[in-house]
């Protein structure tokens with residue numbers, strides 16, 4: 152009689168020849184810098200639970216992002232604004248337990264760092280204690296002292312510029328940023344200041360491809376694009392979007408990797424292969 156997978160451990164058993172032995176060395180910040188220096192594209196996906204963490208890690212995704220997009224994707228909120236620190240700590244812990252070798256970033260949710268450097272530090276510590284290896288916070292200019300304090304305290308930081316979802320109301324909705332010369336210059340200046348403050352990675356969201364490319368070329372740290380064209384140092388997508396699980400119209404910058412794939416693991420492997428080979432994103436289809 153054919154065996155049926157009864158629990159998550161059985162479901163995952165096929166992923167590694169020896170379940171006790173990870174199939175690659177852990178991805179470290181040093182390794183990400185090596186990849187960047189060698190011109191190798193960095194692959195990132197959002198991840199919110201232990202089971203997917205294991206699948207994405209085994210499929211070779213370099214970086215897992217416990218994004219505050221979980222408030223929209225998992226909990227049905229219209230924006231990321233209502234996500235709490237408790238939720239981020241809970242999901243970061245789950246992902247950390249499923250992950251073995253990918254680099255793990257956790258988002259600092261809205262309200263967890265805006266008020267003061269001390270509050271930012273305290274909340275970043277909670278995410279690191281839950282298993283994050285780096286924290287991500289949105290915005291430029293006013294975030295520079297926060298980044299400096301975190302980095303000085305030994306907490307690696309990923310900055311996030313362009314469309315910053317926690318500022319959705321201030322930005323007038325889900326809009327491409329850096330479209331004109333003045334805003335593109337501001338974006339580049341903010342990015343430079345954040346890198347100088349010690350940010351080790353930058354996520355750049357919904358920015359015209361040409362602007363993203365020149366910003367990436369000018370910056371001494373890897374830029375991970377989402378809706379920012381093919382000229383970035385790597386790519387990130389929301390996992391559920393690239394698995395075609397989004398209700399309604401697909402976003403312009405997303406490809407459904409489940410199309411033509413035999414299953415989730417294969418779709419994720421395809422994403423990794425296509426980003427590494429420069430086949431995703433396709434400037435004509437996915438760029439602004």
Ligand code: KIV
Pocket residue numbers: 197216217218219220221258354356377387389
């Ligand atoms: O929260 C998130 O998923 C993100 C990505 C869109 C980069 O910040």
